Amino acid sequence: MSDAAPILQMTRIHKRFPGVKALSDVRLRLYPGEVHALMGENGAGKSTLIKVLTGVYSVDEGTVELEGVPITVHSPLEAQAAGISTVYQEVNLCTNLTVAENIFIGREPRRLGRILWKEMNRRAEELLKDRLNLNIDVTQPLHMYSVAVQQLIAIARALNISSKVLILDEPTSSLDKNEVDQLFQVVRKLKSEGLAILFVTHFLDQMYEISDRVTILRNGEFAGEYLAKDLSRLELVQKMIGKDLNMLEELPVLSEGKLDTAGEELVKAAGLGRKGAIEPFDLSIRKGEVVGLAGLLGSGRTEIARLLFGADKPDTGKLTLGGGRGTIHSPRDAIQQRIAFCSENRKTEGIIGDLTIRENMILALQAKQGLFKTIPRKRQEEIADQYIRLLNINPPNPEQLIRNLSGGNQQKVLLARWLLTEPDLFILDEPTRGIDIGAKAEIQKLVLSLSHQGMSFVFISSELEEVLRVSDKIAVLRDRHKVKEISDKDMSQHTIMQAIAGS
Amino acid sequence: MFLKHKYVPILVTITLFLAMFAAGSFLYTGFFSLQVLMNLFVDNAFLLITAIGMSFVILSGGIDLSVGSMIALTTMVSASLVQQQGWSPAVVIPLVLLMGAVFGSGMGAMIHYFKIQPFIVTLAGMFLARGFCYVISIDTITIDNAFYTNVAQTKITLPGGSFISISAIIALAVAAAAIFIAHYTRFGRNVYALGGNEHSALLMGLPVARTKILVYTFSGFCSALAGVVFTFYMLSGYGLHAVGFELDTIAAVVIGGTLLTGGVGYVLGTFFGVLIQGVIQTIISFNGTLSSWWTKIVIGLLLFTFILFQRVLSARRSVLKQ
Numbered sequence: 001m002s003d004a005a006p007i008l009q010m011t012r013i014h015k016r017f018p019g020v021k022a023l024s025d026v027r028l029r030l031y032p033g034e035v036h037a038l039m040g041e042n043g044a045g046k047s048t049l050i051k052v053l054t055g056v057y058s059v060d061e062g063t064v065e066l067e068g069v070p071i072t073v074h075s076p077l078e079a080q081a082a083g084i085s086t087v088y089q090e091v092n093l094c095t096n097l098t099v100a101e102n103i104f105i106g107r108e109p110r111r112l113g114r115i116l117w118k119e120m121n122r123r124a125e126e127l128l129k130d131r132l133n134l135n136i137d138v139t140q141p142l143h144m145y146s147v148a149v150q151q152l153i154a155i156a157r158a159l160n161i162s163s164k165v166l167i168l169d170e171p172t173s174s175l176d177k178n179e180v181d182q183l184f185q186v187v188r189k190l191k192s193e194g195l196a197i198l199f200v201t202h203f204l205d206q207m208y209e210i211s212d213r214v215t216i217l218r219n220g221e222f223a224g225e226y227l228a229k230d231l232s233r234l235e236l237v238q239k240m241i242g243k244d245l246n247m248l249e250e251l252p253v254l255s256e257g258k259l260d261t262a263g264e265e266l267v268k269a270a271g272l273g274r275k276g277a278i279e280p281f282d283l284s285i286r287k288g289e290v291v292g293l294a295g296l297l298g299s300g301r302t303e304i305a306r307l308l309f310g311a312d313k314p315d316t317g318k319l320t321l322g323g324g325r326g327t328i329h330s331p332r333d334a335i336q337q338r339i340a341f342c343s344e345n346r347k348t349e350g351i352i353g354d355l356t357i358r359e360n361m362i363l364a365l366q367a368k369q370g371l372f373k374t375i376p377r378k379r380q381e382e383i384a385d386q387y388i389r390l391l392n393i394n395p396p397n398p399e400q401l402i403r404n405l406s407g408g409n410q411q412k413v414l415l416a417r418w419l420l421t422e423p424d425l426f427i428l429d430e431p432t433r434g435i436d437i438g439a440k441a442e443i444q445k446l447v448l449s450l451s452h453q454g455m456s457f458v459f460i461s462s463e464l465e466e467v468l469r470v471s472d473k474i475a476v477l478r479d480r481h482k483v484k485e486i487s488d489k490d491m492s493q494h495t496i497m498q499a500i501a502g503s
Numbered sequence: 504m505f506l507k508h509k510y511v512p513i514l515v516t517i518t519l520f521l522a523m524f525a526a527g528s529f530l531y532t533g534f535f536s537l538q539v540l541m542n543l544f545v546d547n548a549f550l551l552i553t554a555i556g557m558s559f560v561i562l563s564g565g566i567d568l569s570v571g572s573m574i575a576l577t578t579m580v581s582a583s584l585v586q587q588q589g590w591s592p593a594v595v596i597p598l599v600l601l602m603g604a605v606f607g608s609g610m611g612a613m614i615h616y617f618k619i620q621p622f623i624v625t626l627a628g629m630f631l632a633r634g635f636c637y638v639i640s641i642d643t644i645t646i647d648n649a650f651y652t653n654v655a656q657t658k659i660t661l662p663g664g665s666f667i668s669i670s671a672i673i674a675l676a677v678a679a680a681a682i683f684i685a686h687y688t689r690f691g692r693n694v695y696a697l698g699g700n701e702h703s704a705l706l707m708g709l710p711v712a713r714t715k716i717l718v719y720t721f722s723g724f725c726s727a728l729a730g731v732v733f734t735f736y737m738l739s740g741y742g743l744h745a746v747g748f749e750l751d752t753i754a755a756v757v758i759g760g761t762l763l764t765g766g767v768g769y770v771l772g773t774f775f776g777v778l779i780q781g782v783i784q785t786i787i788s789f790n791g792t793l794s795s796w797w798t799k800i801v802i803g804l805l806l807f808t809f810i811l812f813q814r815v816l817s818a819r820r821s822v823l824k825q
Contacts, residue, residue, distance in 0.1 A: 077708055092706040094699035096766035097692070105696055106689070106709050114687045141509055157707070 005068065007032045007196045008053075008084075008165050013062035015048055022048040026062075026222045028215055030165060030196040035187060037207045037228070038200045040217035041240055041297055041462060046200050049217065050169055053198075054079045054086050066164070085158035086167040091150045093157070095143035100124035102142050103157045127156055131193075132186045148179030152186060159190075166190060167198045172206055173298060176276055184210050202298045204233060204501065205479050216240060233501030240296070263287030264322055266425055266456050267308065267339075271317030277303040280316050281482035283475060285425060287322075290447060290457040292471030294464060294496050299477040301460045302344060305427045308458065309341040310334045335368060340418035344430035344460070346407070350414045353403030357393065358384035360402045360413050365420040387416035392442060408439025415446070426450075427458040432466060444470050464493055478502055511816065512760030513772040519805075520775045523782045531789040537665040543781035544671035549574065549729040549736065551674040551777045553748070554755040555681045556725025558773040561756050562685075563718045564698040564765030565621035569610065569628035570726040571748030573603055575741070576632040577730020582644035582740025585651070592650040600727045606632065607723020611716035621719075629749065636742030643741040646734065655735045670732040677728065681770045694718055698765025754802055755780055758809050779805070 006029040015023040023045050030036050040046050051057045053064065055073035063070050066082060073079040076086065093102045100121045101108075109119045121138050128134040132152050142150060151171055158166065168187070172180045187210055191197055201207055207214060208228060216223040216239045223239045263286045273280030278300040285291050293301045306312040308319065310328040319327050321337055328334045334341070343349040352360060362380050369375065375383075384398035391412040395405075402413055411431060418426060428447070432440045447457055447470050461467050467474060468491055476484040476499040484499040528535030544551070553570050560567045577599045584590040584598075610628050614621050646652075658666040685691040693714040696704040705711050733744065759776030761768025783801045787793045 076706075092700075092703040094696045094703050094707075094766070096699035097695060101692060101696075105692055106707060108689060108692070110689070113689075114683075115689065115692065117687075 004031055004033075006030055007067055009065045010049075010053065011063050011065075013049070013052060013064075014060045015052055015057060016060055021220055023052070023220050026217065026220070027225075028053075028198075029225070030198055031213070032164070032194050032196050033191055034212040035191055035197045035199055035210050037211035037214040038198055038217070039202065039207060039214060039236070039240060040223070041202070044217040044240075045220040046217055047169075048220070050086070050167055050198075050200065054084060054167065080158070081162075083162050083164035084167065085163045085165070086169065087151065087154045087158050087171060089170040089173055091147065091154050093142055093150060093154055095150075096141055098139050098141055099128075099136065099145070099153055100138040102153055103127065103138075124156075127159075128153075131159065131190070132156055133189060134186075146179065148175050148182055151175070151183060155186065155190075163195065165196045165198065167200070169200045170202070171199075172201060172203065180206065202296055203479050204236065204296070207236075208233075234498060237296075237497050237501045263289065263454065266322045268320050268322070269308065269317065270320070272307055272314050272319055273316045274303065274307060274312055275315050277312065277480065278307065278477075279481045281475075283308075283482070283485075285456050285458065287424070287456055288451050288454045289473060290451050290459055290471045292467035292474040293458065293460045293477060294467045294474050295477030295500055297462065298480075299500075300480040300482075301477055302429055303480070304475075304477070304482075305341065305429050305458060305460060308334075308425075309339060309427055311341070335364075335421065338422065338424040339427065340364070340421060340423035340425070341427040342414055342418055342429060342431060344433065346410060346414065346433075351402050351410050353401065355402060356399045357388070357402055357405070357413055358398040361387060361416045361420060364417045368421055383420060387419070391416055391446065406439075408443075411439070411443065415443070419450075423455065425456045425458070427460075429460045430462065431459075432461060432463070440466070464496055468493065468496070476500060509767070512767075512813065513769050513775075515812070516758065516760050516772050516775045516779070520779050520782065523779065523786070527782065527786045527789065530786075534785075534789055537661070537663055539785060541661070541665050541667045541671070543778050543785065544674060545668045546784075547777050547781045548668070548670040548674035549733045549745075550748075550751060550755060550780065551774065552677050552729040552732060553726050553752045554759075554773045554777050555677055555770060556722035556729075557749075557752045557756050558681070558759070558761055558768065558770050559685070559694055559718050560621070560722045561753070561761050561763060562698045562765055562768055563694045563715060564701065565614065565715075565718065566625065566753070566763075567607075567610075567719065567722045567726075568622065568625040568749045569606070569632055570722065570729070570752055571745040571750075572629045572632035572636075573606065573723060573726035574730040574733050574745040574748060575636050575743070577603065577727045578734045578737065578740040578744050579636045579639045579644070579742060580740070581731065581734050582646050583639050585648045586644050586646055586740075592648060596731055599731060600724060603727020603730070604720050604724040607726075608716055608720040610723070611719030614719065615712050615715045625719075633742065639740075639742075641742065643739050645739045647738075651735060651738060655738055668735075670735050673728070673732060677725065678770065678774055685770050690714065690717060695766055698767075700766075751780065751802075754806055758802075758805055760809070760813075762813055763810075 008030040010028040013023050013026045026045065026049060028049065038046050038049070048057065052059050055075045055078050065071065071082060073082055097105065103124045104120050109116045109123065124138040128136065128138065132155065134149070134152055136145065136149065142153065171183060175183065187197060199211060211228045213225065214228050214231060215225045216236070218240060265284055266287050267285045269281065269283045271280040271282065281304065283291070293304060295301055307314050310330045310333055321327065325337060328337060358380055361384055362375055366375055381398060388396045388398060393409050393412050402410055405413070431443055444466065447459065451457055459467060459470055472488060474486045474491060474496060475482050476486065476496055478500055483502065486495060486499070553574070557567055557570060580599050580602065581595050584595045585592060606628065610624050613619060613624050654669050657669050659672070660666045693709050696707070696709055697711060697714050701711060734740065737744065755776040756773050757763060758779055759768065759772030759774070761772060780802060784798050787795060787797050
C-alpha cells in the first residue's frame, strides 16, 4: 500500500504563535485506503496541525499538497469543498432536529424552495446504510440516540461524494468499548472504499487496532513516521514522552532520605470505578506516603483523583477512610475529612485572578471555618507572610493581584491555600504543568518534606521523571485501567514505560 | 415507541382544547355551535397573528417583549395618518407593516451583532414603541374612515349560517403560511437549528446572522399586522391599547407546547394555545357570573402545569439518552 502516491502531503510546516513555536518542520503524508494515526501528548501540536490542515489557522511556512497539487484553504468550509472533511471530538450537531435533517440541513433537497422531506429521509437512510452500516429511523430526533451514533451521523454529514480525506479528532474519547467497535467498523469500511483517514488519538490500544501508519509529534516537532506494525509499544511511548537528558540534570536529586516506614492506612479504594472514566481499581494510601499516578493523557489519572475527592460518584466499589471514619460522598465531605485537591486547570478551577495573593490563600480556610467566622485581617496577613516565605513566592507582596504572578508562583499560592487547611491527604493534579524548572524543583521538594512530616500525597504528572523523583509508590494507568503498581525498589523509567506501553 | 415522543406536547394541547370545548358545550346551552368556534378566531385574530411571530422567536431561542407596544404604535400611526392627515389606507397599511418589519430587524441586528440578550433589547423596544405612541397623541384617535369601518363590519357567511370576519381570515392565512415556512423552508429549519444549538448551527455552516435577524423581522411584521387587525377591531388608535399583551402572547406559545429554551415546538401548537385562551374567555362569558379576571387565573394555572409538564418530559428525555 505504500507504493501508491500519498493523496495528501504536508511538508516543512511551521506555525508560530506569539512567544510559542507551535509547529516546527512538521510533515505528514496520508495515503488513500489507509488509516493514519496522529499521536502525541498534550501540547505536542496535534490540534494545531489539524487546524492548519482544515484552514482554521494559516501556515507560516511549508506546503500542503492534495493529489499532488499545492492547495491553500482559508476556512473549514473551503477544506470540505476541497475534499477534506473533519469530525471533531465534541459532536457539533443539533440534537433537537431529526437524524436526516442533521445530515442534510443547509443542503436539503428542494423543489421551488419547498423542502422535500421524503426525498431527504430516503437519501439519509441510504447514506447511513450503504456507507456506515447503520440502520436507524432517520425521522427521529437526534437526542434519541447515543453519543456513538451521533458521532457516526456527524461522519455522515462530513462525508460527501467528493471526500478524499476524513479527519477524526479524538472521536473515541467519550465512547465505551462497544461503541468504539462500532465506530471502527465504519472506519474500516470507509478505508476499504479508498478514503484516507487521519485518526487523532491518545489511546495506544486503539491506535494499534485500527491504524496502518502513525506519525508522532513531540513538542511541536516531528518525532517520526512509522508503519504501525513495525513500531513497538515501548518505542512509541519513548517517542511520545521521552525527555532530553540534559534538561533532567538541571534538577537536584531529591530521592535520598525518603521515608521507608509504612504508616497507618489513610484511604483505601476497593474496586472503585466509574463507567467511561476509569475501570475498577484498588489503591491504598498510607500516612506519609506519596503515591504517583503515571500514564498517558486520558489514561484515567484525573478520573482517579476526582473519585478519591468525591467530585465524581463511583458506579462500583468502595472508598473507605482509615480509622473507621466512613466514606466520602462529595468534595465537602472530603474537605471535612482533611483531603485537599489541587486541580490541573489552574486558570479556571483554581486562582481568582482579581483577588490578591492573601485573599486567594485564605479562601479554603475561610470556607472551612464558615462564612460568619471571619479570619481577622491581622491573622490573614501573618498567614500570607508565613507562606510567602515558606514557599518562596515572588513577588513577596501579599497584596499583589494573583493574575500578575507567573504560573509557578500562582501554583504556589494554590498550594498554600490548601496547605492552610492542614490536609492529611493532598491530591495534586499536574502541579508543575507549564511552570519553569526552578519552581518545579521547589514544588517537588515541598512535597517530599511535607511527606516526611506525615502528609500523604497523590501526585499526578505527565512527566515520568518527576513522578519517579517524588513517589514512594507508582500506580501505572493505561486506557482507563490501573495496570500495575510499582513500589520503590522496582521503580525506573524503563519499567514504567513498559507498563504504560503494555509490552 | 409507537407514538413519537416529539408529538406528545402538541397532542396534550389539542386534547386540552377539545376537552375544554366539550366541557363548555356540556355546561351551557348554545355553546356547541360553529359560530362559537368561529368567534374564537374573530375575537382572537390579533392574538393568533402575534403569537405566530412570537413562536418563531421563541423557537430560535429568543424572546420578543415589544409586540404589545408595536400593536399600540401601529394603531396610533394608522389612526393619525388616516384620520388626521387624510392618507389613504392603501398607503398607510403597507407603511405600518414595513415599519414593524424594520423595527424588528433593527432589534434582531442589535441582538446578533452586539451579542445582547433578546430580553433587554426587546424590553428597550417595548418602551420605545410605547413612548412613540404618546408623541403622536396622548388621547384616543377614533377612526371613521369608510375602509376601516367596512372591513370591521364585513361578515363573511359560511355554509351553515355562521360567519367569520376578514381579520379572522387574515389570521388563518398567516397561520397556514407560517406552518409552511416553519416546516418546508430552509429558513424555518434554520430557526429550529438555531434554537437547538447556536454554536453547532454556526459550525454546520448555517446562516446564523441572517436567520436571527429575519426571525425578529418576522415577529415585528406580525405584530404590525396584528396592530392593523386590532385597528379594525377597535376602530381607534390609542397609546394604552394592548398593554401587557406580550405576556398573553408568550403564554399562548408556551401553552401551545413550545419550549422556552428554543428548538422544540410547532406553529400548530401555538394555534391551539391561542384557541385555549379564547375558549376560557368564552366559558367565562357564557357563565355570566364570573369576573373576566378568572381568565388570568386559569391561564396562570395552565402555564404552571405546562412548564412542569415540559420539565418532566425533558427530564425523561435525558434519561433516555443515557
